[in-house]
Structures are given as structure tokens and as C-alpha cells.
Amino acid sequence: MDWDERLDRARALIFNGLYHAAFDELRDLEDQADEQDDEKRAAFYDEQGKLSVYLTDYKRAVALFLMAISCTRNKDTWVKYNVHLAVAYRRLSEFDTSYRYLNLLLEFENEVSAETRGLLYLNLSAVQGIHGFYDQSIISAYKSLESFSLVINSGSYLVDLYNNLGLAHLENGTFEQAEDYLNRALALSDDQHLDIISEMGRLNLLRGRILEGMQNAEAALRLVWSRIINYDKEEIARLCQWLAQISMQFHEVDLAIRLNEKAQLFFGQLGMWRQWQDIDAVVSEWTERTKGCMKTPPETNLSGISFHEIRFFLITLDAINSQELIDKKISALLDVRVHYVKLLADPLGLSNTEKENLILAARLADYGLTALEHELVLCPDRSVQAYEQYKRHPWLSASMAQAIQLEAPVIEIITDHHEHLDGTGFPQGKQANEICFLAKVLRIIDAYTYGVAIDHKTHAECLHEIMSQCGTWYDETIAREFSGLFTINALATNS
Structure with a gap:
């Protein structure tokens, strides 16, 4: 196979989740990289960078995206590779750096393709949400949707976009809009996205729909162990936070606090200190509010999920964390x-x-x-x-x-x-x-x-x-x- 065929094979391996075989394929191409023109070398380094993100080697991803950026002479791919770089910085919890890169790229939004512009605003929306800029996150998500409406086969981006919109509206307290977008995201994801199910469950609890919230919890706990935990720490943290809210609904204060402590641990590892502080404030409020309250019996069945299952989730997560240490x-x-x-x-x-x-x-x-x-x-x-x-x-x-x-x-x-x-x-x-x-x-x-x-x-x-x-x-x-x-x-x- 020639260079292009082997690079396409590496892309196919990545697409199918066969990351280590793809790593071999790309490594074997390194000796020929200097023989390729600038754009082919840039595309090669970009593929290596994306693979490094999937393998959670974010520092290597940063270095590779910088190499891709230095090679390309095309404005559209230059912006796209910079967006990929911002994603790698976000995965490194360097949120300010990621935000700065994405904001600087807005200068070129009218000089790039609709797909690249959509990708830029999609990632800007996500980082704005992390910073708590929910109104701005919504605006960026709408701009991303507008751009992707001009792109054929842009459906793969819509799950993340609708989820961003659902989360931002949820945090802003506009629950009807949040529910609409989260339902759209769930429909496109075949109910397989832990983060979307968790946010829908949190929404149901906030709207007083306890039964629906419990059903969401049951679905989330079926999915959680199949996640790439090092890649999805934010999603696991939000699940712990949401299960803590469920526990508090039934005055299981000790369980709720332990779950929130686990959420704080993950948010702290990610450098998401605003979320960490929010939990700290909530725990203090709960402790005061629930003094003297009666507890629900620990084995109460809650429409398919029990406190035994929630405790099992927490104990198992502790066991997994102990292996990781x-x-x-x-x-x-x-x-x-x-x-x-x-x-x-x-x-x-x-x-x-x-x-x-x-x-x-x-x-x-x-x-x-x-x-x-x-x-x-x-x-x-x-x-x-x-x-x-x-x-x-x-x-x-x-x-x-x-x-x-x-x-x-x-x-x-x-x-x-x-x-x-x-x-x-x-x-x-x-x-x-x-x-x-x-x-x-x-x-x-x-x-x-x-x-x-x-x-x-x-x-x-x-x-x-x-x-x-x-x-x-x-x-x-x-x-x-x-x-x-x-x-x-x-x-x-x-x-």
C-alpha cells in the first residue's frame, strides 16, 4: 500500500476503535513523513494527535497538533488543527488556554468552511459551559448548529451540540428548552451517552419527576462501567453528583455526602474548581437542612433502582480507584x-x-x-x-x-x-x-x-x-x- 492508502487504513482503524493497531500503522509511516508535501504531513500529524487524545495521552496530542499547525499552509485546516489543539488543552484541564485559543480563532470564522466553523463554535460552547458562561455557551451552540446545517453528514456533531444546549439551559433554569435539547441528544445517541442520561435525570429531579429520575439513574448505572473512566471523569463526576441528589431526596445524608465527595475528587483532578466549590456549598446546606430528618429504609425500591444499587456503585468505584492508585x-x-x-x-x-x-x-x-x-x-x-x-x-x-x-x-x-x-x-x-x-x-x-x-x-x-x-x-x-x-x-x- 502507498502512503495515502496506509493513512486511510489508520483512519479506518481509529474509526473502529482499534487504537493500538492504528498506532502501529501511523508509527510505520513516520519514516516516510519527510518525503510528503506539507499538507500530507500536516494531516498525518493531526491523525496522530487525534489518536493520542483517544489514548488519553494529551501532552503528546498537544505536541502533534502543534506540528500539524506548523506544516499546513491552508487556512481552513490551520483553524481546524488549532481547534483540535484547544480540545487537547481542555483534556489537560487547561481550560483558560483552550478558551484563549478558541477565542483567537473567531477572527477567521468567515475564512473557513462551514464544517470547521461549526467545529470551532461547538468546542467554544463546551468550554464556555465549563467556565459557567451559559448564555454565551448557548449562543455559540446556535452558531455551530447554523454552520452544520450547511454541511452534509454533520449528524455526528449534533449529539454533543444538543447536549451542550441542554446542559446550558438546565444551568440557566430554562427547563423546557433543556428537556427539548436533551431529548434530541438522547434520540440521536440511542440512549448510550452517560452524560446525557445523567443530565436528563438531574432535570427530572429538579422538575419534581422522581419516577422518571429514578429510571434515568437505572439506565446510567447500567452504562457506567463500560465508559473509559480516565477519558470520562467529568461524566462520572456529574453522575456521582446527581446520585447524591437522589439520595438527598430520601434523606440518605451520609450516602449523599460520600457521593458528592467522590464527585469533588473527580472535579478536583480535572481542575474544575467552580464545580468543586458548588458541591462544597451544597453539602454544607444539606447538612444544616437535614438535621433531625427521618431516613428512608436503605433497601427501599425506587422504581427499579434501590439504595443498595447506589451503594454498590460507590463501593465498586472505590475498588476501581484503588487499582488505579x-x-x-x-x-x-x-x-x-x-x-x-x-x-x-x-x-x-x-x-x-x-x-x-x-x-x-x-x-x-x-x-x-x-x-x-x-x-x-x-x-x-x-x-x-x-x-x-x-x-x-x-x-x-x-x-x-x-x-x-x-x-x-x-x-x-x-x-x-x-x-x-x-x-x-x-x-x-x-x-x-x-x-x-x-x-x-x-x-x-x-x-x-x-x-x-x-x-x-x-x-x-x-x-x-x-x-x-x-x-x-x-x-x-x-x-x-x-x-x-x-x-x-x-x-x-x-x-
Whole structure:
């Protein structure tokens, strides 16, 4: 394949969420970058930058977008790459820098295409919302809508636009407009956007529609573990904040405060101090207002969701956070593992329940590592004794998962996820049909994601290792389905 064909293949891989294969493809093109003209090199660096955003390597994304900006001589792409740069700064929580870049680009709004202008105002609307400039956010969103109305196939932007408008109207107290735009966003997203569901739930609570708010909460809690938590911290924070409001509706003060503390933690990590301070003020007000109030029994069923489920969410989030504290690499591993579980679930024909169990197991399979020494976790092969301790972690993870009341199918996946078909795995040395099917799925995904996220091996190396061990370590049918995700035919079909 020539340069353009390989760059298109990398784009197709990114589009299909196969980020590490795309990383390999783009890295292999680096040696030829200097041979290309300015615009091709700019497009190449821009694709690398966008991929780095998806992989949550925002500092690398900034450097790559700056390279793209320096190469291009086209005004439209120059503005577009600067918008991408502003997005990377926003992901780094450098909101003022992002806002400054976007405002400076307004000077060129009449010199660029409708799509680039729409993209500029879409991102400006988001940053204005973060700063609390809700009236300005609404104006920018309308300008973005106006620009995108001139663009064919601009539907992919509308979910974010309608969500921006819904959130801004919600914060301004114009609830009818907020509901209209959030409903539009939900319809376009197939009810799969955690942030939109959370904002709709908050709106329903503010309008006194408790039943609808509880139904939104139930839907949100089904989605939360499949999110890329490092990428979606703001959405997780808002979910915690909203569940705190639900808890306060029924005078569950302690639970509400714990949820708000978790929201504050995420907002603090993101540098969103205005939101952090808002929660602080609310907690103080709640504490005073609820002194002496009667509590609802903790197992009260609230139209499909109970306080037990909300507590389970909080405890599980604590368990995930404790794994992330081991090392940044472990934090990345958890998100990447869940990401590939989601990609493989449909080709394998998994039911929704199986998919949810597998996602939760992927999140908590290494919970037991929190009970081991830090050095042992990152270098289990340093000695025979260290590896023997490391081999205990599936048992430890399963035991700790039982303590937080995970269901038996999830615990079985966690227990078996290091077993091999030939009996050489651990902790029990199970063979073939003794290993539960979903654990076999997680075993393959764990091997791949550990390779790319922890050992920094290439996609090709990791895939080769898996395929070479088919029938001995790994289930051949599952391995071939996983390998099939990366084929040209699969990419063409999905794109």
C-alpha cells in the first residue's frame, strides 16, 4: 500500500476503535513523513494527535497538533488543527488556554468552511459551559448548529451540540428548552451517552419527576462501567453528583455526602474548581437542612433502582480507584481492557447480561493486586517467590469482589481469567472446559491489553503471541474472532 492508502487504513482503524493497531500503522509511516508535501504531513500529524487524545495521552496530542499547525499552509485546516489543539488543552484541564485559543480563532470564522466553523463554535460552547458562561455557551451552540446545517453528514456533531444546549439551559433554569435539547441528544445517541442520561435525570429531579429520575439513574448505572473512566471523569463526576441528589431526596445524608465527595475528587483532578466549590456549598446546606430528618429504609425500591444499587456503585468505584492508585499503567490497563471487551462482545454474540458481567470482571480482575507490594505488581517475574505471590491475585481479587457483593458469574470470570486450556495457567491449573467461557474471552483480551498498555509491545507482536498459542493457552474460536476485528473486510464493513 502507498502512503495515502496506509493513512486511510489508520483512519479506518481509529474509526473502529482499534487504537493500538492504528498506532502501529501511523508509527510505520513516520519514516516516510519527510518525503510528503506539507499538507500530507500536516494531516498525518493531526491523525496522530487525534489518536493520542483517544489514548488519553494529551501532552503528546498537544505536541502533534502543534506540528500539524506548523506544516499546513491552508487556512481552513490551520483553524481546524488549532481547534483540535484547544480540545487537547481542555483534556489537560487547561481550560483558560483552550478558551484563549478558541477565542483567537473567531477572527477567521468567515475564512473557513462551514464544517470547521461549526467545529470551532461547538468546542467554544463546551468550554464556555465549563467556565459557567451559559448564555454565551448557548449562543455559540446556535452558531455551530447554523454552520452544520450547511454541511452534509454533520449528524455526528449534533449529539454533543444538543447536549451542550441542554446542559446550558438546565444551568440557566430554562427547563423546557433543556428537556427539548436533551431529548434530541438522547434520540440521536440511542440512549448510550452517560452524560446525557445523567443530565436528563438531574432535570427530572429538579422538575419534581422522581419516577422518571429514578429510571434515568437505572439506565446510567447500567452504562457506567463500560465508559473509559480516565477519558470520562467529568461524566462520572456529574453522575456521582446527581446520585447524591437522589439520595438527598430520601434523606440518605451520609450516602449523599460520600457521593458528592467522590464527585469533588473527580472535579478536583480535572481542575474544575467552580464545580468543586458548588458541591462544597451544597453539602454544607444539606447538612444544616437535614438535621433531625427521618431516613428512608436503605433497601427501599425506587422504581427499579434501590439504595443498595447506589451503594454498590460507590463501593465498586472505590475498588476501581484503588487499582488505579497502584500505578498509572494499571489505570490505563483497566480502561483499555474494557474498551476491547466492548469491541469483541458483539462478534461473539454475547447477551447484554454476559457483556455487563464481562465488563465488570474486566474492571475488577486485578483488585487483588492492591493487596500486594507495588514493585511485585509491576515486575512479577523478578523472582520465583515474587511470581508465586503474583499468582495469588485472582484468588485475592475474587475474595475481595465477594466482599463487595459482586454476583457469582462475575467472580467466576475473575477467578479463571489467568487459566490456560492446557492447564499451565493459575491459580488452579484448570483445563479446557473447566474454564468458564467468559474467562477465556477475558484471558485473550487481558493478554493483548497487558502487552500494549503495560509492556509497550506493538499491536502486531501481541496479536502474533496470541495466535501462536491458540489451542494451548487460548481458545481458538475466540482468538480468531478477536484477530478478525483488524481485517480489511471488517474495517470496510464497519466504516
